[in-house]
Amino acid sequence: MRVLSRPESRLGILVSLPFAAFIGLFLIYPVTVVVIKALTPDGHLSADALSRALSGTYRRGFINSIELSLASAVLGGLIGVVLALVVATMSRPRWLHPALESWSAVASQLGGVPLAFAFIATIGTQGLVTRALAEMGLDLRDYGVTVTGFWGIVLVYLYFQIPLMFLVMTPAVQGLRQSWREAAAILGASPLRYWLSVGGPILAPSVLGGIILLFINSFTAYATVFVLNPGGALVPLQIRFLLQGNIITGEEDLGNAIVVWVIALLLLSLIIMTALQRRALKWIHS
């Protein structure tokens, strides 16, 4: 039997009101104003700012940001999955799995300014790896890798993307039952066949969901690229440019419109990710 008395009956309202007020004031209010301003650039309804936000240099910015995020998400995702699968098959050094999990929890959060500094010391023009390779006659720039360029930034982002994917994938990989593999083998399936018909399809929603998570993670990253290449044509850097120079009339609406597109993109990604994760959970818990 529930024991209820008067103080509890009003408790629900009492604790949710401050929460709602907080979210409303600091999140909903600014976002709503941005959306309204983006939709009414000159005081009346028009899609002008929204379409300008996707043309010219800003279109380039979105394409660059999406390409960069996709490259780091897919690469980080695949390496992370392989890492999770490899570690799952190894039981021998008993410390390996817990050590890797702790390290991933830490490394997946190491981004921003310090990480940019670390890679400048590694593959920057004076970087130790750059110079060590130069001594062997290898120039990283010949392969298109500079710390300010596309693949250089991808390399930096992998530092937090791979551990994040490993963390997300570990429960899913552990959900693959040994008995399924044995059953497949007894029925005469080769390892390749097992991965194509059993393991692959079961892991697929988790892998896709994880890659989308990594995509969101790198699309919104700002500090690292700002330190490495502040003039780059990426959406977060363009937002900074517009925000700091919004004395020019009309530019403010453009900034608002870009933010609307960013939020829409992230919202869509989050919805797809949640749907995929829900599908993936079916196998982990059953």
Place this chain on the structure above:
Amino acid sequence: MTASRKGFVLRWGFLILIAAYFVVPMLAMARFAFQNVPTALLTRDNVFADWSISGLLTALSNPKIVSSASISFWIAVFAIALNFALLVPLAIVTEVRSPRLRPALTALTLVPWVVPPIALVVGVATTFRAAAPWFLGNTLCLVPFYALWAMPFTYRVLDAGLQAINARTLYEAARGLGASLWTVIFRVLLPNMRAAMVAAAMLTVALVLGEYAFASLLLKSTLPTEMVVYEGRDPRGALALALFVMVITALCLGVVVRLIRRRGVSITVTGF
């Protein structure tokens, strides 16, 4: 036999490659930061030459760094306090009284994820700059926003903590034995949630130590923004400071991993 041997070599080769990728940048950074040798002269031959922490000590005694570090510290403290004040009662009431609302609340607390710092800063600049200039004038205006981005993982950690201790059963048992509502909260539930609360607090510290976009675009002086400014003056000291901040962040997250694993709760937390 040869097949399994090949697998062994492949597996360890892959792991060593990954390990090298993660260790080499840290070592390079450590050499830049702690070797008293001009960076252009750092070679394989002087790996052990002239190590010293003088760069870090100089950085840590810089008045700008000291004041921005103390500001970041207080921002973290207030953000943690604010989040606990908002979310602990909410998580308890939801778990004890209306568990059916839990999925909705989990989804609601995820919303800040969709509006990252680089997006919200535009809205905050356009609204609060006009409506309440005194608010954005104070560095502590960062507190509610950092609390906002800490909300997704704070709620999840608290909720997982409540479920791990069977909060509803505890609540009903204590109430049945005649304990008042406040006794239940302060003497039964909160002491049992200490691990979850410490974990959430440490994650918030990591977030505050890492957030750069929002603070720098609002022209606020926090440890991350001041670190970038300091790099222009003393690159070696800035790298030492960055490594120091990374180690603190790692220690905070290490506490989280320990606490959460001991409670038998697994949570993946992502931030920005």
